[in-house]
Amino acid sequence: MKSVMSRMIVSALFGFIFGGLIILLFMNDTVKEYILGARLIEDYFIYIFSITWILGLITTVNGMLKSKSILNRSSREKISDELDEWVNRTYYSAQDNATIGLLLGLLTMFVTVTGVVMTEDQNTFLLLGMIILAALLLFFTVYVTFYNAGILPKIYPERNIPSINDKDYSKKIFQVSDEGERHLILKGLYKSNQSTQVNIILGVLILMFVSIATETNQLLAITIMLAIFGLNSLSYTSALKKEV
């Protein structure tokens, strides 16, 4: 009952916000001008804000609902191979949703801040509303990320999985993993580390082309990305050197 209620509240909230934004986007120009102010209508960032905000909310809510379905099904059914496989797959999918939601939340905040800085003739009411909405989305995505991680001890109470509030959470979650799980973690991290290194270099190359093509200096961004690349590589070899 509680779960149905919370789902209804989330759906109602989502419908209200989504509907409001859609109406705002397609309403008559005169009305829009009256509400938003003439200057902001010409600015593109309101549209990017709306799209990223809506996508961020959809993805994050979806991630939370997946976690809730894991809790519901695992409390109803007896543990089996099929259930355990489904729980793992759905859990990783919920984590993906939360991560994408968090990224979109950060992007929304970035778009808002950029908009505030870029817009000279500011509509204070609208900008304040956008900042509040962006902050709410960001808080919600962080909450869902923690919520998702918090369901593990409930699904596997026998495994002594640390609470998400534990200050050594990352260290302890690795310690309670068995050798097969550590093997999977190693494979996953090795792959993602390799692709991150390649992607950083690609990012630096793109920034260099942008610098040349637009004649805007991207040196700061390039330096930061190269510093991340260097730190990542050096921390890896430093960890290996300690074990020699």
Place this chain on the structure above:
Amino acid sequence: MKTRLKELRARDGLNQTELAKRAKVSRQTISLIEREDYMPSLLIALRLSKIFNEPIESIFIFEEGEL
């Protein structure tokens, strides 16, 4: 390395979850070993040997060149 784990599990009527519980590992670890994607530690190999009452070398079969 080849493994007879799946065959032995079927022989004793165990699913992966039940075997994992007895071997004190996760189901993913059993699944990885069965798919021959992961070679278990000696400790887990010994536990599996005890559960199936079979010597380790009859559960995990190595080719001549691997030894």
